[in-house]
Amino acid sequence: MDVMKRVFSVVAAGAMLTTACMQPSAGPGPGETPTGAPQQGGEFRINLSSEPDTIDPNRSNFAQSITVASLVFEGLLEYDKDLKLAPAVAKEVPSVANGGISSDGLTYTFKLRSETKWSDGQAVKAKDFVYAIKRSLDPKLAAHYASTLHDIQGAKEYNTAKEANGEQLTALREKVAVTATDDNTLVIKLTAARPSFLHLASLWVAWPVRQDIVEKHGDKWAEPPNYIGNGPFVLNRWEHNDRLEFGRNEQYWGQKPYLDKLTMVMITDANQAYLAYQNGELDSTAVPDANTKLVQADPKLSKETFRNKELTTFGYQYNTKDAPFSDVKVRQALAMAVDRKALVEQVAQGIGTVAYSPIAPGMPGHDGNLGKDFDFNVEKAKKLLAEAGYADGSRFPRFQFTFSDTSANRLRAEFFQGQMKQNLGIDVQLEPLDARAYTQRFNANQFAMVFGGWGMDYPDPDNFVPELFKTGSGNNHTQYGNSLVDALSKQCQSELDETKRMAACMDAQKQVVADQPWIFAFYRERFSLLNPKVQGFQVTAKDNLPGNRFYDKIWIAK
Secondary structure, three states: OOOOEOEOOOOHHHOOOOOOOEEEOOOOOOOOOOOOOOOOOOEEEEEOOOOOOOOOOOOOOOHHHHHHHHHHOOOOEEEOOOOOEEEOOEOOOOOOOOOOEOOOOOEEEEEEOOOOEOOOOOEOOHHHHHHHHHHHHOOOOOOOOHHHHOOEOOHHHHHOOOOOOHHHHHHHHHOOOEEEEEOOEEEEEEOOOOOOHHHHHOOHHHOOOOHHHHHHHHHHHHOOOOOOOOOOEEEEEEEOOOEEEEEEOOOOOOOOOOOOEEEEEOOOOHHHHHHHHHOOOOOEEEOOHHHHHHHHHOOOHHHHEEEEEEEEEEEEEEOOOOOOOOOHHHHHHHHHOOOHHHHHHHHOOOOOEEOOOOOOOOOOOOOOOOOHHHOOOHHHHHHHHHHOOOOOHHHOOOEEEEEEOOHHHHHHHHHHHHHHHHHHOOOEEEEEEOHHHHHHHHHOOOOOEEEEEEEOOOOOHHHOHHHHHOOOOOOOOOOOOOHHHHHHHHHHHHOOOHHHHHHHHHHHHHHHHHHOOEEEEEEEEEEEEEOOOEEOOOOOOOOOOOOHHHHHHOEEOO
16 A cells, blocks of 8 residues: 555745646647547546545545545645645635735634535534644544644644543643634634645645534444535445445535546556456556556557656655664665665566655755665675674564555565565565555554655645654654754744755755665656546646546546
């Protein structure tokens, strides 16, 4: 499973972003001039690849979960096709000029559209955002993205009060400075200025949620028909571990989707999904690595392909808390024993770019030379390993390499296993897990080493270094910690002088690369197929699935 998205717009404080746009590989590919005007009707079928661990937006932190929730919910702000922040439920993007941001940068006022409705017809109100933000911060919910809201006054104190009793929690919750001054006005006060706060306010942890729905249905609220949202789609059906079926939200305030139906299936094997596309059962899917050259040479399929680069970094991630990976020399040694170029060229068939550092090309803070000190060098790797006390690699503690069991991830895991044995004499035991089990283990930090990635949530360096490597961050699953990185991360997040802020972000990244909590392996690129009948398809570097942010804009040519 691809982790985050997230996992993974204009950058806060004005830094520019180079958009990694769609690149058709041959013929009249997707994204070019549509054939005719948009038409209502039809179905779009795509592979989600695995069962989401949750589709509760306040709790989501994996790409599958966020993708589903983003179809049904809409936040204060969104990103347009050029990845610039744009209004969604908010009437406009707050600024100092329009009075939405106070001159000291501590108070944000969002004016909401009065015409927005939930899919059951009720009006969306500012109180729904208040409830959702405080719910995300509830320590009992244990939301992995809650720390992104810690800049709000009282938020960190409430979110980290895990031992507090009921009365204490209630008092702390009331102190969280998120208020609805009326039905259409939301006010948020920060403890200190945060240049990227508008990006944070656009994330799913701040999407509105209905208190009455959650309290009535409990854990079942995120199941149809209880899954009431305010986005362009409604979730009509969820056959667990099989498919999700969406329809048009007739109550949506903006342009309603052209599609009658959107279906996401859950085929974990990329080869099976590829066959489903060839059989006309899917309208888009990734090309399996092993089939890349074959598809590129096929006179028909080559005209249905597209490639798009992403602001997403993948790698082999250590649990740095426990031996032997608590030793920086061990981590550095293993990093130098992996031939990244062979991984991209041989395993991924040339799809992707070799990575040596966390921040991907196209992002402010990317440095193409950073981390090349840890390029493939077996002799240096053996020397470092000997300095760490393992002159004989066969005596290195055998460890489990845990991964979500997809065909692509298995190839990457087997490649790593082979590199360790061949180059250092280290035995690695592979531990493939189904997507749900992997998610649970990863979120609980219960692993020695995993394979996964991070896709930017918003295009600013503070979404990479502090979010992944600051001590105690909710997404720091490697449990890495360095006091210098922590101090620089704080400056990266709060410094108002943009030049100084970017310098701090860069210095933090340099220290992270020196400490190697990840073996940064490659920046992801997608090589996909799209049925020519699908029109209006748009891909950005911020997508979890290619085009998912604009599924409401596509239509099916008849």
